[in-house]
Amino acid sequence: MSFQEYLSTLIPLIVFLALWGLIVLAYYALGLKRVGFDLKPYLLLFWRIKSLERILVRVSLRRRVSWLTVFDIGVAMGVGMMLYTVYFLVRNLLNLALRSGVFIEVAPPVPGLLYPWEHLPHVILALSITIFIHELAHGIALKMDGIPIKSMGVFLFTILPGGFVEPDEGVLVKSKAAIKLRVFAAGSFLNMVSFFIVLLIVLTTFQPAGALIVEVIEQSPAEAAGIEKWSVIYAINNIPIRGVDDLVRVLGSFKPRDTVMVNFIRPNGVYDSVTVILKEGLSGRAFLGVRISDFQRFIIGDLPYPIMFQLQFFVFWLIVILQSVALFNMLPLPVFDGGSFVRTIIDSAFKYRKGWARITYLAISNFCVILLLTNILATMWVWGWK
Structure with missing residues (x-):
């Protein structure tokens, strides 16, 4: 590796450290804590914005009956997405073991796993939009059912921006099962709706225009x-x-x-x-000697190739991440909304048998943890690192 090539690999790290150096300097020099900012030592910056809650109240209460209907549909879709995701993961492993179908890669959106570093900006932007939509849905569902919100705003975690909603957990835990199910399913539901909207836009405004070379052997x-x-x-x-x-x-x-x-x-x-x-x-x-993917252009009008090229990758990752977050977030795992969703259903079914409820939940969640990790490890074994 030449000195110039070595230096080019250090530029992203230098820019990253310089950015966070400026953030830390501005946080303390300008006293940003007074206006709602909060800096954590693990490269996490919060900005709690009180005006967002007022906007959320107007949005959620203006058509409350309509939102209730929408999020009740979201609960039904949440059950469907959870069952489909479990089925997909089981079927995916069977396809690999029995060589009876296509094995689809399953891995978190981390550069170097399933995509090269060049895609990182597109992934960050798509993931940020997905998180914002997800948290917005939770916020609307909370306010619609009268659950207090402690704080909400935006954050920057290392290089990933996004939004957050912090509910009053004490009130939420004591709420009726129907309310909790609406809140827990809201994020994935709105992500899936957004996925279909973006997909419809792509199908009606883009057309195939060539074969994009993603690798030259x-x-x-x-x-x-x-x-x-x-x-x-x-x-x-x-x-x-x-x-x-x-x-x-x-x-x-x-x-x-x-x-x-x-x-x-x-x-x-x-x-x-x-x-x-x-x-x-x-x-x-x-x-x-090339590996290829479809290249798309606008049906009406066009953009310069470099812009169209970047736009295609962004739209691709937006579709992938919207769908992936919607589905995998509904898995019954403790860190996902699906875990709280399933726990609420189990607690309602075993209302007077807390021990059975706990055993049932642990059995389901542990099975899904093993299922997900096995798919990720199988993906690394089949596809390797990029």
């Missing part, structure tokens, strides 16, 4: 021809390529050692064409 024809990662192939031998299926079909019509003309857009937005001599792959078919 070493010593491959693509690498030899100078095709870069994050380029978009839009034609081969003047045959239009609209997505992954088109590229696979067109390459399948050639033989190893055939020469083809690849038309593509480089990551900087420059259109280019190169001649590539295809090699023989492991299957005996023509091999270009």
Whole structure:
């Protein structure tokens, strides 16, 4: 590794430390604690905003009957999402063990696990929006049912911004089961609704426009021809390529050692064409040497390629994280809303048998912990680190 390459790896760390140095300096120098800020030693900054609660009261009480109906539907969906997530995790492991279907990777959105570091800004922005929507739903559900909120606002944890709602736990615990179920299911429910809205927007405003190269295999024809990662192939031998299926079909019509003309857009937005001599792959078919994904453009109008490229990754991660948080948050684990949700149901079912309620909850939650961890470990074993 050259000195410049080594220095480039340190730049994100230097920027991160400088940012938090300025935050700490401003916190103490400007006395930000007086206006609702709270700085924790583990790189966590809270800003409690009292005006947000007043806005939340107006939103939640203006159409209370409508919100009650919406969040009652959310309770039913919460049960469905919980059962589906457990089914998905069990089925996923069976697909891997029996080789009877596709194994889908399951892992937290941590750079280096399932996605490269280049995606980190998109993941942070998508995760921040998801958290804000999630906490907003909890806040509306709390105020709608008259549960006091101690504080609410925004936070910055290391590099992740988001929102938070801190309810009066004493009042919430003593509330009726129906109220608690609405509160616990609200966040995942609104995340799932947001997922469908974003998905609908994508399906109605985007169209396939090429094959996005997410990896160039070493010593491959693509690498030899100078095709870069994050380029978009839009034609081969003047045959239009609209997505992954088109590229696979067109390459399948050639033989190893055939020469083809690849038309593509480089990551900087420059259109280019190169001649590539295809090699023989492991299957005996023509091999270009790229891993690809569908590339999308707007149906009406367009944006410059570098902007469209970044927008596509952001929208992709927003869809993935909205759906993932909605589903996995409903797993009956102690740290998730699903844990409190299931505990409320079990306590109501075993109202006069507290011992049985505790045993049942521990059995269900421990099973789900093992199930989730096994899927994550299996993902690391199958896919490895990026």
